[in-house]
Amino acid sequence: MEASKVIHAIYTDDDVLMAAVKKVKAEKHHIEEIYTPFPVHGLDKAMGLAPTRIAITSFLYGCVGLTVAILMMNFIMIKDWPQDIGGKPSFSYLENMPAFVPIMFELTVFFAAHLMVITFYLRSRMWPFKKAENPDPRTTDDHFLIEIAVHNNENELTSLLQDTGAVEINLVDKEEDSH
Amino acid sequence: MEYKISNRLKMGAIVLVVLGLLGVGYGFWDSHKVNEDNISEYLANEAHDGDHSSAEGHGESYAMSGHSETDSHSDSMHSDQGHDAEAHGSGHEMSHEEHVLHQIHNRPWAALYVAAFFFFMISLGVLAFYAIQYAAQAGWSPVLFRVMEAITAYVLPGALIVFAIALIADKHIFVWMDPEVVAHDKLIQGKSGFLNKGVFIGLSLFFILGWSAYRYLSRKFSIAQDTSDNNSNFKKAFRWSAGFLVFYIVTESVVSWLWIMSVDPHWFSTLFGWYVFASMFVSGITVIALMTIYLKSKGLLQFVNDSHIHDLAKFMFGISIFWTYLWFSQFMLIWYSNIPEEVTYFVTRIEYYKLPFFGMVVMNFVFPLLILMNSDYKRIPWFVVMAGIVILCGHYLDVFNMIMPATVVDRWFIGIPEIGSILLFGGLFLLIVFTALSKAPLLAKGNPFMKESEHFHY
Numbered sequence: 031m032e033a034s035k036v037i038h039a040i041y042t043d044d045d046v047l048m049a050a051v052k053k054v055k056a057e058k059h060h061i062e063e064i065y066t067p068f069p070v071h072g073l074d075k076a077m078g079l080a081p082t083r084i085a086i087t088s089f090l091y092g093c094v095g096l097t098v099a100i101l102m103m104n105f106i107m108i109k110d111w112p113q114d115i116g117g118k119p120s121f122s123y124l125e126n127m128p129a130f131v132p133i134m135f136e137l138t139v140f141f142a143a144h145l146m147v148i149t150f151y152l153r154s155r156m157w158p159f160k161k162a163e164n165p166d167p168r169t170t171d172d173h174f175l176i177e178i179a180v181h182n183n184e185n186e187l188t189s190l191l192q193d194t195g196a197v198e199i200n201l202v203d204k205e206e207d208s209h
Numbered sequence: 210m211e212y213k214i215s216n217r218l219k220m221g222a223i224v225l226v227v228l229g230l231l232g233v234g235y236g237f238w239d240s241h242k243v244n245e246d247n248i249s250e251y252l253a254n255e256a257h258d259g260d261h262s263s264a265e266g267h268g269e270s271y272a273m274s275g276h277s278e279t280d281s282h283s284d285s286m287h288s289d290q291g292h293d294a295e296a297h298g299s300g301h302e303m304s305h306e307e308h309v310l311h312q313i314h315n316r317p318w319a320a321l322y323v324a325a326f327f328f329f330m331i332s333l334g335v336l337a338f339y340a341i342q343y344a345a346q347a348g349w350s351p352v353l354f355r356v357m358e359a360i361t362a363y364v365l366p367g368a369l370i371v372f373a374i375a376l377i378a379d380k381h382i383f384v385w386m387d388p389e390v391v392a393h394d395k396l397i398q399g400k401s402g403f404l405n406k407g408v409f410i411g412l413s414l415f416f417i418l419g420w421s422a423y424r425y426l427s428r429k430f431s432i433a434q435d436t437s438d439n440n441s442n443f444k445k446a447f448r449w450s451a452g453f454l455v456f457y458i459v460t461e462s463v464v465s466w467l468w469i470m471s472v473d474p475h476w477f478s479t480l481f482g483w484y485v486f487a488s489m490f491v492s493g494i495t496v497i498a499l500m501t502i503y504l505k506s507k508g509l510l511q512f513v514n515d516s517h518i519h520d521l522a523k524f525m526f527g528i529s530i531f532w533t534y535l536w537f538s539q540f541m542l543i544w545y546s547n548i549p550e551e552v553t554y555f556v557t558r559i560e561y562y563k564l565p566f567f568g569m570v571v572m573n574f575v576f577p578l579l580i581l582m583n584s585d586y587k588r589i590p591w592f593v594v595m596a597g598i599v600i601l602c603g604h605y606l607d608v609f610n611m612i613m614p615a616t617v618v619d620r621w622f623i624g625i626p627e628i629g630s631i632l633l634f635g636g637l638f639l640l641i642v643f644t645a646l647s648k649a650p651l652l653a654k655g656n657p658f659m660k661e662s663e664h665f666h667y
Contacts (some may be wrong), residue, residue, distance in 0.1 A: 047570075085584075089582070117547070128537075128540065128541045128544050128545065129545060131537065131541065
């Protein structure tokens with residue numbers, strides 16, 4: 031494989047990191063990944079990542095939840111066994127709707143929230159017993175790491191990254207199975 | 210950045226006021242064409258015409274109204290008291306003609322009152338929002354302070370107008386102000402410790418004084434802070450705002466009982482004050498957004514960016530849902546338990562005001578929910594303006610639904626008296642607000658959070 035070697039540039043400050051990302055992008059190098067111990071505001075923009083669509087999925091899941099609630103209660107309370115319970119009108123769904131609204135609301139929220147979280151786990155490949163994909167344990171504490179693929183331009187990249195204030199630059203052989 | 214009220218705007222507002230006055234005048238003239246001498250004839254004519262105005266089914270709903278009144282009389286637990294379930298009229302000897310006559314005569318008064326309260330509530334809502342921004346030391350909103358201060362200039366005149374209309378309209382809006390009704394009505398007699406003119410006048414004036422005092426002081430501190438070299442004015446405004454919020458939430462509750470809930474003196478609801486608050490709060494925020502977008506489109510608010518608009522739209526969205534939550538909580542609790550003396554309130558509304566009653570839920574909830582949910586849409590001015598206009602119309606309907614069923618019952622229509630009143634107070638509102646806006650620079654530059662607010666980015 032061509033891109034089996036990557037450079038890991040390590041930084042100790044998020045401001046320096048942001049400046050470095052902008053510079054690397056300006057030089058048209060592709061950034062494979064960035065590891066940070068906490069969310070760095072604006073990093074996704076600087077990297078040029080596409081915006082997330084998870085809110086849209088959540089909206090759709092909410093619609094599903096609302097539909098489930100309506101169909102369920104319409105069947106149970108109106109169609110299947112329309113009893114007179116305390117004088118509540120069970121002739122049509124609309125007539126008894128106020129009583130169903132709390133459930134409609136809760137199921138909408140339930141579906142929207144849980145399915146969105148599950149979507150998030152699936153898309154970001156997170157599950158129990160998953161092997162952590164962390165190239166350097168310090169990035170979970172106080173270091174920031176930029177990973178750039180090397181295409182026979184090792185020296186050029188190294189000097190560029192050094193200019194951006196990296197405290198440490200490592201050339202690493204990357205294992206193939208990581209993604 | 211100075212603002213000067215343009216002649217076009219001024220003329221426009223004056224034209225609105227004049228048109229409004231004509232409309233209101235017509236409303237009074239029109240309603241007083243019907244009097245005790247010709248009411249029977251009028252009703253007979255109406256019953257004939259009822260056939261072709263089938264959309265409203267006037268003739269029919271009219272006959273039903275007579276029915277349901279007698280029904281609720283006999284159903285009511287206090288029917289021996291002979292009070293009126295529609296909270297209207299004067300004792301059970303009143304004939305049908307007299308009843309209708311009262312409703313017809315109440316209409317221009319109620320139309321005036323609804324519009325006056327609607328515009329007043331916008332400015333009071335903004336005042337509360339303004340106080341919250343101070344007390345919370347919000348970092349995003351100081352660039353909008355001058356817009357808010359301008360809108361709150363309407364608090365004092367607006368409140369006095371509502372108060373004056375309430376007093377002059379007297380029993381046309383508040384049946385408990387009619388000594389004859391009270392004499393026959395045990396329920397109102399029981400409440401007369403609170404529902405009497407002395408308390409009404411005293412409390413109203415005290416509340417108006419309190420609101421205007423805070424508005425005067427906070428404006429004074431805000432202007433003084435512009436040229437000050439320390440933050441003492443800001444600190445004073447902060448303390449007054451915190452105090453005002455306590456005062457506000459109590460007085461707003463009580464005033465909603467006095468000025469609105471007491472139109473149905475037989476009915477009460479515990480979350481009514483909150484409900485009215487949500488309505489005024491969201492209308493106020495909407496007007497802030499609309500004015501900000503207007504001024505920005507004129508190039509006068511360069512320091513306002515689309516993140517500010519986004520935040521305002523977010524508030525419009527959130528408080529619209531809050532309003533719906535309260536509307537539904539009030540409705541569902543009463544619908545569910547279905548206790549006759551409470552449920553008449555909604556029976557009247559659903560029977561005679563189906564479209565406005567449920568239409569306002571669509572306008573105040575469904576529409577903003579779908580329009581303002583998307584984060585990108587909240588930054589697009591015309592989207593926010595569109596949502597804002599629908600929300601404002603929806604909250605006018607909300608006030609309409611609170612007042613009209615108690616005063617004109619089934620004889621409602623949004624016609625010349627109603628629209629005239631909206632134009633009248635709308636023009637007055639624009640005139641006062643934009644005049645106040647031209648009295649100070651558009652940037653409250655002394656505010657310690659101003660730099661943060663100018664660079665606010667979401």
